[in-house]
Amino acid sequence: MNSNNLGLVETQFFTFAHPPHELTLESGVKLGPITLAYETYGTLNKDKSNAIMIFHTLTSDAHAAGFQKDDPKPGWWDGMIGPGKAFDTNKYFLISSNVIGSCKGSTGPASINPKTGKPFGLSFPVVTIADMVLTQKKLLEHLGISKLFCAAGGSMGGLQALKWAVLYPECVDSVISIAANHRHTALQIALHEVGRQAIMSDPDWQNGDYYGKSIPARGLALSRMIGHITYMSDKSMDEKFGRKLIGKERVGFDFSHDFEVENYLKYRSDSFVKRFDANSYLYLTKSLDYFDLAEDGDLTATFKGVKASFLVISFSSDWLYPSYQSKEMIRAMKANDLDVSDCEINSSYGHDAFLIEIEGQSRLISHFLNRLSKEKIYGK
Amino acid sequence: MNSNNLGLVETQFFTFAHPPHELTLESGVKLGPITLAYETYGTLNKDKSNAIMIFHTLTSDAHAAGFQKDDPKPGWWDGMIGPGKAFDTNKYFLISSNVIGSCKGSTGPASINPKTGKPFGLSFPVVTIADMVLTQKKLLEHLGISKLFCAAGGSMGGLQALKWAVLYPECVDSVISIAANHRHTALQIALHEVGRQAIMSDPDWQNGDYYGKSIPARGLALSRMIGHITYMSDKSMDEKFGRKLIGKERVGFDFSHDFEVENYLKYRSDSFVKRFDANSYLYLTKSLDYFDLAEDGDLTATFKGVKASFLVISFSSDWLYPSYQSKEMIRAMKANDLDVSDCEINSSYGHDAFLIEIEGQSRLISHFLNRLSKEKIYGK
Numbered sequence: 043m044n045s046n047n048l049g050l051v052e053t054q055f056f057t058f059a060h061p062p063h064e065l066t067l068e069s070g071v072k073l074g075p076i077t078l079a080y081e082t083y084g085t086l087n088k089d090k091s092n093a094i095m096i097f098h099t100l101t102s103d104a105h106a107a108g109f110q111k112d113d114p115k116p117g118w119w120d121g122m123i124g125p126g127k128a129f130d131t132n133k134y135f136l137i138s139s140n141v142i143g144s145c146k147g148s149t150g151p152a153s154i155n156p157k158t159g160k161p162f163g164l165s166f167p168v169v170t171i172a173d174m175v176l177t178q179k180k181l182l183e184h185l186g187i188s189k190l191f192c193a194a195g196g197s198m199g200g201l202q203a204l205k206w207a208v209l210y211p212e213c214v215d216s217v218i219s220i221a222a223n224h225r226h227t228a229l230q231i232a233l234h235e236v237g238r239q240a241i242m243s244d245p246d247w248q249n250g251d252y253y254g255k256s257i258p259a260r261g262l263a264l265s266r267m268i269g270h271i272t273y274m275s276d277k278s279m280d281e282k283f284g285r286k287l288i289g290k291e292r293v294g295f296d297f298s299h300d301f302e303v304e305n306y307l308k309y310r311s312d313s314f315v316k317r318f319d320a321n322s323y324l325y326l327t328k329s330l331d332y333f334d335l336a337e338d339g340d341l342t343a344t345f346k347g348v349k350a351s352f353l354v355i356s357f358s359s360d361w362l363y364p365s366y367q368s369k370e371m372i373r374a375m376k377a378n379d380l381d382v383s384d385c386e387i388n389s390s391y392g393h394d395a396f397l398i399e400i401e402g403q404s405r406l407i408s409h410f411l412n413r414l415s416k417e418k419i420y421g422k
Numbered sequence: 423m424n425s426n427n428l429g430l431v432e433t434q435f436f437t438f439a440h441p442p443h444e445l446t447l448e449s450g451v452k453l454g455p456i457t458l459a460y461e462t463y464g465t466l467n468k469d470k471s472n473a474i475m476i477f478h479t480l481t482s483d484a485h486a487a488g489f490q491k492d493d494p495k496p497g498w499w500d501g502m503i504g505p506g507k508a509f510d511t512n513k514y515f516l517i518s519s520n521v522i523g524s525c526k527g528s529t530g531p532a533s534i535n536p537k538t539g540k541p542f543g544l545s546f547p548v549v550t551i552a553d554m555v556l557t558q559k560k561l562l563e564h565l566g567i568s569k570l571f572c573a574a575g576g577s578m579g580g581l582q583a584l585k586w587a588v589l590y591p592e593c594v595d596s597v598i599s600i601a602a603n604h605r606h607t608a609l610q611i612a613l614h615e616v617g618r619q620a621i622m623s624d625p626d627w628q629n630g631d632y633y634g635k636s637i638p639a640r641g642l643a644l645s646r647m648i649g650h651i652t653y654m655s656d657k658s659m660d661e662k663f664g665r666k667l668i669g670k671e672r673v674g675f676d677f678s679h680d681f682e683v684e685n686y687l688k689y690r691s692d693s694f695v696k697r698f699d700a701n702s703y704l705y706l707t708k709s710l711d712y713f714d715l716a717e718d719g720d721l722t723a724t725f726k727g728v729k730a731s732f733l734v735i736s737f738s739s740d741w742l743y744p745s746y747q748s749k750e751m752i753r754a755m756k757a758n759d760l761d762v763s764d765c766e767i768n769s770s771y772g773h774d775a776f777l778i779e780i781e782g783q784s785r786l787i788s789h790f791l792n793r794l795s796k797e798k799i800y801g802k
Contacts, residue, residue, distance in 0.1 A: 069675035168675040228659035228683040229651065235684045236647045238677065243640035245625055260623035267616045268648065271609065276744065279608035285714060293712055295449035295548040297618070297704060301711070303608040304615045324677060331681070332673055334665060361741065364656065 047116070048108030048124050048131060053079050053147060058180050065176065071167035075156070078181050079104045079140040079147025083123060084131035086187070091419045093187045094129060094411075095178060096138040097195030097202035100269075100326050101318050103146035106138035107131075121400040128404035133415065134191065139178045141202070143169040143326050145319035152253060152319045164250035169325060171198075171333045175205045179213070189213050191418055192411060193350075196220035196396035197363065198326070201333050204371075207350040208335060215418045216351040218407060221360055221396040223367035224341060224374075225334040230362065233272055234327040237265030241320045250321050262320040263311035270310055275359035275392030279303065341374040351381040353410040355403060357395035358388045383410055427496070428488030428504045428511060433459050433527060438560050441536075445556065451547035455536070458561050459484045459520040459527025463503060464511035466567070471799045473567045474509060474791075475558060476518040477575030477582035480649075480706050481698050483526035486518035487511075501780040508784035513795065514571065521582070522557045523549040523706050525699035532633060532699045544630035549705060551578075551713045555585045559593070571798055572791060573730075574598035576776035577743065578706070581713050584751075587730040588715060595798045596731040598787060601740050601776040603747035604721055604754070605714040610742065613652055614707040617645030621700045630701050642700040643691035650690055655739035655772030659683060721754040731761040733790040735783060737775035738768045763790055 057077040059065040064074030081104045086093060096106050098118065107123035109116055117138075123129040129136055140148040143166075151166040158165075182190065193203040193214050200222025207217045226234075241247055244261030252258060274282075283303035287293065293300045299308065336344040354372055356365040365386045375382045387402045389395040396403065439445040439454030446452050461484045466473060476486050478498065487503035489496055497518075503509045509516055520528040523546070531546040538545075562570065573583040573594050580602025587597045606614075621627055624641030632638060654662075663683035667673065673680045679688065716724040734752055736745040745766045755762045767782045769775040776783065 071675075164677070168677075225665060227656065228663040228665070228681070229654075229656045231665070231681050232647075232651050232659065232683050232687060235679075235681075235687060236644060236651070239647065239688075240620065240644055242677070243644065244623070264616060264620055264623060264644065267612075267619065271612050271616070274609075276607065276609045276741070279612065283608040285605060285608070285611070295451075295712075297544070297548075297622070297708065299615075301608070301611050301615075303612050307612060307615060308619075328677065332675075361656070 046124050046126050047120070048083050050111060051081050051083065051105070051108035051117070052110070053081050053104050055079055055147060056181050056184050058184065065180075067167055068170045068172045069168055073149070073167055076142060076149045076177055077147070077153075078142065078149075078177055080181060081105060081107075081117075081138045083107055083136040083138070084134050086135040086185075087419070090187050091189070091191060092133065092415075093135045093137060093182070093185075093190050094192040094194060095182070095190050095206070096123070096129070096136055097193070097199030098138070098140070099197040099199055100330065101314070101323070103144070104138050104140040107136070118397070122404065122407070128407040129194070129411075130408070134411070137181070137185065139181055141174040141326070142177045143174070143322060143329060145322040150319070151250065151321035151325055161253040163253065163321060166321070166325065168328055170329050171201050171205050172209060174202050174329070175209050178202070178206075179210060182213075190215065191415070192216045192218060194218035194220075194407075195222075197222060197393065198330055201330070204335055207348050207352075208344060211347050211349045214350045216353070216410070216414050218353045218355070218410065219368075220355045220403065221357055221363045221393055223363050224336065224371040226331050227367070231331045233268060233362075234331050237268050238324050238327060240264035240268075241324060247320065250324075252320070257315070258320045259315045262315050262318070262323060265323060266311040266314040267307045270307060272362045273393045275361065275390055277359060277390040278392055278394070281390065341371065342377045345375050345378040345380060348378065348380060351414055352383065353406060354382065354384040355396070355406060356386045357391065357393070357399070358386055359390050360393045360395060362393040426504050426506050427500070428463050430491060431461055431463065431485070431488035431497070432490070433461050433484050435459055435527060436561050436564050438564065445560075447547055448550045448552045449548055453529070453547055456522060456529045456557055457527070457533075458522065458529075458557055460561060461485060461487075461497075461518045463487055463516040463518070464514055466515040466565075467799070470567050471569070471571060472513065472795075473515045473517060473562070473565075473570050474572040474574060475562070475570050475586070476503070476509070476516055477573070477579030478518070478520070479577040479579055480710065481694070481703070483524070484518050484520040487516070498777070502784060502787070508787040509574070509791075510788070514791070517561070517565065519558045519561055521554040521706070523554075523702060523709060525702040530699070531630065531701035531705055541633040543633065543701060546701070546705065548708055550709050551581050551585050552589060554582050554709070555589050558582070558586075559590060562593075569593050569595065571795070572596045572598060574600075574787075575602075576600035577602060577773065578710055581710070584715055587728050587732075588724060591727050591729045594730045596733070596790070596794050598733045598735070598790065599748075600735040600783065601737055601743045601773055603743050604716065604751040606711050607747070611711045613648060614711050617648050618704050618707060620644035620648075621704060627700065630704075632700070637695070638700045639695045642695050642698065642703060645703060646691040646694040647687045650687060652742045653773045655741065655770055657739060657770040658772055658774070661770065721751065722757045725755050725758040725760060728758065728760060731794055732763070733786060734762065734764040735776070735786060736766045737771065737773070737779065738766055739770050740773045740775060742773040
């Protein structure tokens, strides 16, 4: 085990909103009890001023760093979280929270509805990014923390971080938004809609009532294939696969797989189907598509009253959350005289870059957190 | 009827390669008889030097211009073809040819296999862009023409035009390649593969043997949705749809369609399913993915011996056939001292631009054809 690794970690669970104290979601629907899976790394300081909450992507989980028992693979952002790393566990107390609607230990459509004793399926209420943040706020309170030193995440995690700053301006010192934007665009909605239609067109989907039976594996695999394509870039796909054939000397002139890129999509989507719930895919993509930070259309007004310092990172080849959208957001932040640092990192890895470009991001994040910690943690 | 319209046109059919004189396809498989649907506009001149062949896209047909009886909609490139238009039927004899493998009047997987009396389905041989060109060459010979003044098309049509110049250098005075490239990339293959998997995952597909039964409508609709997304641009989708809701004041917090872009995809893909054969979608996407003009990997060498003059048009927001790929091709042409005109048209319409940006393309094409016609048609 490397000295800069966290070693063994364990996922914990927090259950709240027990009836009759259900939580009212953004849709107006009441839900309870609700469980959130989460992990923590590092130590909370005495005045509880060094807490950083980490938010994950669409299909990820609370296991962001370190190793779980009997799993040789570290958490999904292990390169960024640990002793001496960008999110330095020697300095900060990290909380990595799974989201409501997911299938990774938190309450979602695959959970048992206590009223029926059966999985919710489509009777689970639609959740939004605001609902994710609302439940994470309950988790923070449960941990006895009133304020986050930082809210940080990439992709869907970035949207949660941004929403934290707008929903709870008094509770967030800083936000790190990576490969995110302030509203889901028509292109993003369209891509998600194809994925949803793929799942719902699968006869095994059975209107969401497939638990304990055949899962809609074909539909879920298709939606994941589309996802994988959008997470890469034209250039990174060309560099990784190009027109390379699968151990063949020539194309087969048939409909078997000829190209490595075809095999890659199949391999990745087949493995995804084993680890993710199709209904959760529906719910979480919907929560993303509903996301619009400026609900009344005025983004500048949205950041009025927001107090956090921001670090906004985007990647040059990310066509799913393109840099120009980050820039729109930065303009609105700056119009409110907010403290904003921003950087477009030059990378060919597309949207995936935020999981790959560890060095460039680490430099930016360490510097940003160091600067703010002088005032917010050590300056008190 | 406008004076610059062609008026009524009719699709014609040419059948050849009757057994025992079947055509040998690139795969080595023999096929015959083969029918090609085509239309012609304008008049062939005395020395047969004014023929232009027009090639269509993946899902289009031979009806490129003018009106067919009882159809209020003109052909798919009517803005470009007609008296006084870019492809001026007062000057040129236009031949618009459907492709082998299509379901629009030419021999394809939905055609009856004369040996069995049943539709080919997956027993139809895989065809390539070279096979399309080979069959179009037979059509040209049938029309008594030995040389094309120009081979022209956009998207898949552009690939055919390029292949003409390489396969039959003595038979092509000029090539107009629009929104095309010299080899299908990993991104393009990946996007097509998802579409193919969507069709083949549909239980109604029945290994291609669905004729006379339920068609794989859900799978075909999904593949078309993906197609539509790739034909637009982030910007054009944002301008056309943004986050506009479908006659609602707020989102529904359910899985019904909320956004106009979702409805658009559904509407367009539902109408597509009525007019296109799923197996043809498989065959034609495969022909595109197999396309690599430089089969031995040396693009510069590929253009050795090519004699045509080239006009290469790309569009700034086309991310399916991006401009940088056209530029790679142009470099290889220029390395062979070929006469190349090229232009990247500034447009937000993405790949669809070649069907929409009529004015910009018309100027370039008229000028290119006028210049060459002085030497190749009138200069003789």
